[in-house]
Amino acid sequence: MEEQVKLYDTTLRDGTQGEGISLSVEDKLKIAKKLDQLGIHYIEGGWPGSNPKDMNFFERAKELQLEQAVITAFGSTRRPNIETERDPNLQRILDSGVKAAAIFGKTWDFHVTEALQTTLEENIAMIYDSVRYLKENGLEVIFDAEHFFDGYKHHRDYALEAIKAAEKAGADCLALCDTNGGTLPSEIAEIVKHVTEEVSITVGIHCHNDCELAVANSLEAVKAGARHIQGTFNGYGERSGNANLVSIIPNLQLKMNVPVVSDEQLQQLTNASKYIHELANQTPPNNQPFTGKSAFAHKGGMHVSAVLKHPETYEHIQPEKIGNERRVLVSELSGQSNLLFKAKELGISLDKNDPVVKELIQKVKEMEHRGYQYEAAEASFELLLREGIGESYKYFTLDHFNILTQKDGDFTTEVLVKLNVQGDSVVTAAEGNGPVNALDHALRKAIGEYYPLVNEMYLSDYKVRVLDGGDGTASTVRVLIESTNGKTTWSTIGVSTNVIEASWYALEDSIRYYFMKEEHRLEKNNVVAFIPEAGVKNH
Template identity: 70%
Template sequence: MNKHVYMYDTTLRDGTQGEGISLSVDDKIKIARKLDQLGVSYIEGGWPGSNPKDMEFFLRVKELDLKHAKVTAFGSTRRFGVTAEADDNLRMILESGVTAVAIFGKSWDFHVTEALGTTLDENLSMIYDSVRFLKENGLEVIYDAEHFFDGYKHNPDYALATLRQASEAGADWLALCDTNGGSLPHEISEIVARVCTEFATPVGIHCHNDGELAVANSLAAVGAGARQVQGTINGFGERCGNTNLISIIPNLQLKLGYECVPPEQLKQLTNTSRYVYEIANINPPNLQPFVGHSAFAHKGGMHVSAILKAAETYEHIRPESVGNTRRVLVSELSGQSNLLFKAQELNIELDKTKPEGRTIIQKIKEMEHQGYQYEGAEASFELLLHQGLGDYEEVFAIESFKVLMEKHGESDSTTEATVKLHVGGQTVHTVAEGNGPVNALDNALRKALEAVFPDISQMYLTDYKVRVLSEQDATASKVRVLVESTKDGEESWSTVGVSTNVIEASWEALIDSMRYALMGRQNEAVDLSGDEIERQGIVNH
């Protein structure tokens, strides 16, 4: 039994047909390099005869020193009434310089007569002539049998006849396409099994996800004998997308024993998925299997207690095998196991035999009942943990803050924040303007702290989210604010604040962010002399 299944990636062609997906030639080159590093067998770069961008890609991709993948062009069979030698699209495929090509032809008689507008016999000739012409010119030819499964269900004899023409003309692969994405796994399995029985030419599968079954259908096809899977990274593609190779690869390789990519490259799966999302400017979904941020996240206390003893109790694979990581969430559902795990992650000593752990858990449950959420604000959680253990030393203390916003007529509004705090052995009073109340508070607080901790200037906010927690209360609703901060763009952390006043909630999150950045750095404080206070415009009391 052949235990190798060839991964045919069409992210750069079929994937770009998805809504909201647009890739420049530079983008496509970057993704092609990443796909080769992952170890896919084929990278379909586009349709050379359809647009200048795709032809430019084929010219530039020759400069890459690809180690694993074969760059493949895409095209259609010759037009009816035109010889293969005279067909512009086929000639453009040759001019692209590829060594492999996937050409699609009609397998559904309904499409031949209604969409293509020709005879069934002419369609068979178009398939044969096109494959023969490309083979005679030295290319590896993958025949994509478009609408094969719908065609087979309607007229199995004709659908099989189209494959026979491609096979007899010398096609290297017969790729069966569920173009409308409406087939079910048992149908895929039965039909693929028959094709594999009747043809010596290797079989591939190309599924769309309109029934959310593209991965299941592709697995069924491999089980029935298919040895090539066509799909895209993250399931990008027209309508509901294509088979997601990010899910197919680990299912086949880790669970069914097939080799899809070199074993040592499987750990690149998560990184590859997120890289393609980044290039496509799309936020990765947390819930994506195998590679999502939540794929190996554990929240229930019983679950965490079990995985601390044996990870396989609540994980179907080891997250490290696909380059992901295990995460334990701390929430009102947490037990002591969650707390111990998080403390261990943070290198904080926590003795479960002492009452501090139970006290902290109770505190977390009370805070989350008020609307705080620590799953997405781990910096606030770490501060809470240190405070509960009594080993947190306050770097600065807030006495008061005030925000004033002023607007006259149609003129732009101005916002001014005043902050009074104790830091570095002094009481300081700062005033700053900003683009809105949160920015003004940030500027005023930073102005006070920079005098004592100069490198706080390297810290800045990267994200700010507000969530209404009690919609029924309208403008009096309680809100939760999540703030993400970074230092030099390298390390980042998130903090949370909750209040019925959005400015107060923002202030809480902002204060936690500053406290986290300065935690454990009391001995780095710069003494505030009178001259320094005057120079920086800080009022001393």
């Protein structure tokens, strides 16, 4: 029976070396539990000899009830010309209480003489002594052969001698490291194959992504005989990052028929990826392969038409297998299929032969030509779609507003707004931190008595983009607003050459959309809920 491929995650150690990545002990414990649930075999918790945070993690990790993952400590071989029993880093690995350790050692002669500034013979002794010492103390030992591929290409015999010293000392696995991330897949395959012929223990792979080949190199290593893969979730890591386990896992399982987790665990991949992005305070890239929001998003009309008939025409796997979902975008590139799909998704019945479909497609294209972008503002798109079929949710209409900004020490902004609400003319004023904030306050104040639901929602994000910077201050701007009621979020859009006007359109859509979604509650409160084209419907 072929040896199982084991997954080794180093997000908590190597991943935190990435720029902008910082995890608290609590974060690391939560991620460890999530990785265990996903089926990861080894979780590298950190370097107990490097900082108090990592030592604290190992202490608290003893309390984790893990299903299968083995918490692993990281460290280096002993220092030159010192006994293993006196080496503080090795002692702290033992003190951490782990059952497995990954220790790195130099396998490139250039690094031995220039970085360590010791002899080639002493480096071999350092590797042998350190592995033997940890093994004698009952640990499973993974030897990370640092710079192995560069070392192999510059001095093959010495690189092989170094890993064979670890094997002779009792290492359980030899993880070959492409530390500089500069090796090509063809080189990885050739070298890993040769190593597997030279040693009798498990060979592993640890790749960095400096040439954007870390995932490809890891998969090539498996094809060549590696049975242990190291990487990080979401590809976090120093410089350009490490091999991304989020891509490696489904490629192994779904493309290469190499099972590493259960089908149920694989379905949690997207959730786990987003969860770790959130704890690391990172914005998930929409175009992240497999788990990104755009990974299965279709925009071109011909593509959408084909996907709706046979998803495999433009999807390499079923998104549900890794917990993602198919999305159809509506834009100036849209065709009838896009519109019909989105309408069905929103619960709107449209007949493809209805002339209104072509009118709506043309309307979308005209609006996008003006600067609207509905793929980023689906709430505004739904309002546009419903208005196109004869529905209109005009709970209030704007008569006018005036904005006064003055500097009296600090800048202050006051907005006076006049609205028509349920047939009443309402005038109110409010102050705010800038014109948009003041306008938001005034709008809420004006309609709050009629629609108390407005107090349940609030703006959670506000973005402005200049669309044609060549026109200077007369440029067209696009405003995107994200709103929430604490449970769900929705996005709306406004476009104008005036940023305040664009903001008003997005604000108005945000409130109209929420009221539309909560129409049943508005009716119970005996207020205007729905205004069809024919006239006003009162309750």
